[in-house]
Amino acid sequence: MDKLSRYLRGPLTLVVLIVIARYFFPNKMTFLVEITTFSIYIIANDILYGYMGMVSFGQPFYLGVGAYASAIYLAHIGNNILVAIALALLMGLIAGLILGPAFIRLRGDYFALINAATCAMGLFLVEKILYPITRGDDGLWYRSRMHATPLLDLRKPDQFFWFAMIVLFVVMIWYTWLDRSAMGASFRAIKVNENKMKFLGYDTFKIRWTGYTLMCILAALAGSMYAINYGFVNPSITEPARAAEVLVATLLGGAGSVYGPFFGTFAFLGLKDLVSTFVSRWELAVGVLTIIVCFKFSGGVWGTIQTMGAKIRSRGKASAQSAT
């Protein structure tokens, strides 16, 4: 029971805070849903980058896989939103299983660049080659084709909010488990010393493939949530230029930590939201913040919170000891 509560406590607190924020700032509900969806996207990248140390410049491609899988189904084939989400997850799995064995053989800059190239090809694919299906730059519009889902009608933004909370809660529980599991430890270990993992008896190829596939599935889930929330998808979702924002948000939050992706997303989108109300080029502020984080706060927002918490706890202990 105690072990179970350790996995539930953090994710539950996070979701409760978002729900409270929704009621305090009712006009920010869309923003909170965006944070939730983007957090899942950043978690996907964090598995790859934060845990396994593999930098990818092509994350929008994996987001696009899920978004277009759901969008194409809803625009041309069916009306069931839950089937659209399931299809996106399946496509993420297929992408991971097919592309993984080829991509994860590459290291460092080559891995980053092959992902960038794939992302560029993905953009070309949905923009030009698959035009009859994707309608190119015009995008796919399908909100009116979506049927109501049982319990929560995901077509309605206020009910989609609750769905997003449930998804975030489940993903965060799983991510907390991953962080504390042997699988999470093996991800972190191959980042540090892959050869040593081999000497311990690990097939590191399979570990990296597993991590890569999990990344694909989670990114596809986030893409699918985007597609359903907006009822519209166009090729801008897979633009290679947007790969940087994934890395920046991961860094801002604190790479390789459970709550880093959420705080990174909050910092990134929050800053974007705030700064863009005053100046159009919000990227400048995010750039400056990223530079500061890189030089002064390598643990990101979450890492800094943890460090401050540890300092306060140790001071509290020290003062309690001196009092006795």
Added chain:
Amino acid sequence: MTRKSGAATGSLKPSENGKHVMIEKSNERILEVKELSVSYKTLHVLFDVSLEIQTGEVVVVVGRNGAGKTTLFRTVAGFLKQDSGTILFKGEDIGHLPSYEVALKGLKYIQQDKHVFADLTVRENLELGSYATKDYDWDRVLEHFPKLKTLMDRKGGNLSGGERQMLLMAQSLLGKPELVLMDEPTEGLAPHVIEDLKGAFKKISEQSTLVIIEQNLPLTAEVAHRVYAMKEGKIVAEVADKKEIQDLAFEKYL
């Protein structure tokens, strides 16, 4: 100087408590390396190296820097591929296997660099050793390194050199490897730590065959049943006589 190994006698037997598998020194060959040649691209490093390790032995490989000792270990462990020659572990050719499969067959290699997983705690480091081998019997392993029991929640990066070496050895002993290759385990360690490790070597050698690369000649004299001396990529001597080992007779070959 050269020794011929005898026929296999079968040496594995369970201990009294049934928990440990104690091994006795025997003539059964656990590892045979035959005419092994290895290159790093155009640089030829090992030249027709042949050696045999019998079950239960503690064999020390000595040699100056650049003699090819680490290359020999890395090749046996499956990390480097040989140009020619064969590597037989318990009679099976392992020369073509990847390093993780070699490890799972019961041949573990502890690298020289003393790199533990710095971001992981001692517990998590051990869990990684257990997860690969499905051996969760930490009590058996930690009895050799009781100090580690008090460091379970400490990050690997915050351990001293000696503690790291203990953790590496403990990690490698999970899965009950039959043969452990240790690359300069005492390098850079304080004398009192080396004393502790010496005791650990003796205990570990009761459960696994040990092959150690060691520059510390007095330690070699103390723990080795047999010594191979390497020079310029070749085995130049094999000393099996305990008296000769204790007199450091192999030093003249270095």
